[in-house]
Amino acid sequence: MKNDVIVLNLAKALEKGTNKFLHEVVHEEWDKADTHGHKMYFAALAGGMLAEEVSKGIPIAADIACEEGEVSKKLQTLFQTPLFKIRPTTDVTGVELAGAFKNVMAIGAGIFDGLGYAISSKAAYVSMCCEEFVGLAVLLGAQEQTYGAGGHAWMGDVITTCFGPGRNRLFGEYIGSGLSIDDALKKLTEAKKISEGYLTTKAFYNLVNEKGIPCPFLKNVYQLLFEDKPPAEVAKDFFCPEFRGHKPPTK
Numbered sequence: 001m002k003n004d005v006i007v008l009n010l011a012k013a014l015e016k017g018t019n020k021f022l023h024e025v026v027h028e029e030w031d032k033a034d035t036h037g038h039k040m041y042f043a044a045l046a047g048g049m050l051a052e053e054v055s056k057g058i059p060i061a062a063d064i065a066c067e068e069g070e071v072s073k074k075l076q077t078l079f080q081t082p083l084f085k086i087r088p089t090t091d092v093t094g095v096e097l098a099g100a101f102k103n104v105m106a107i108g109a110g111i112f113d114g115l116g117y118a119i120s121s122k123a124a125y126v127s128m129c130c131e132e133f134v135g136l137a138v139l140l141g142a143q144e145q146t147y148g149a150g151g152h153a154w155m156g157d158v159i160t161t162c163f164g165p166g167r168n169r170l171f172g173e174y175i176g177s178g179l180s181i182d183d184a185l186k187k188l189t190e191a192k193k194i195s196e197g198y199l200t201t202k203a204f205y206n207l208v209n210e211k212g213i214p215c216p217f218l219k220n221v222y223q224l225l226f227e228d229k230p231p232a233e234v235a236k237d238f239f240c241p242e243f244r245g246h247k248p249p250t251k
């Protein structure tokens with residue numbers, strides 16, 4: 001492994017246009033490049049970490065995934081500190097999906113904030129979305145254990161993103177408070193922020209729709225962002241009979 005290369009990905013999205021996982025994109029580019037015979041190991045890191053807070057050196061935790069378990073453990077050794085807990089795993093797909101799905105969910109969570117709903121309402125939305133998104137992740141190749149209560153890439157990030165001051169939740173809050181999609185994106189840009197979940201919602205919806213998998217919660221956020229569905233209607237529909245009776249996708 002001495003002369004091999006480890007690529008550690010921190011992005012949380014699918015590739016625009018192709019809907020490919022980022023590990024697929026990186027491997028494709030590596031295979032096309034002159035790598036002088038070096039082997040590449042792809043790894044992904046995700047967890048409930050806000051950049052501003054990380055910069056202050058506060059206690060945080062994350063999952064690092066690589067299909068080669070020894071690489072995950074090596075990265076754990078490199079990054080772990082007394083205040084930065086790293087959990088190694090081989091579930092690359094699961095960690096990538098967790099980081100990307102929670103951004104989509106956070107936009108919906110922000111809608112509840114923008115509309116002035118109570119935290120209890122948002123919590124209900126988050127718990128119901130978790131059920132659907134975990135099912136989708138497993139169908140797309142993730143390991144179910146990555147989405148347990150102790151998962152930093154999933155549960156830790158969901159809590160941080162949906163209830164903290166993150167960009168994707170803020171984007172949803174802008175829309176819920178009455179801004180158009182374009183104005184909300186512009187306001188983020190002016191603050192030097194970006195909502196990764198905006199285009200990720202479209203990529204995930206297209207990917208899941210192509211496979212014919214029912215996804216009413218994901219579809220509802222998609223309709224908000226790309227079909228001009230009113231925010232109040234979006235929030236209301238999460239609690240309508242169709243959604244309450246919806247069973248999470250299973251194999």
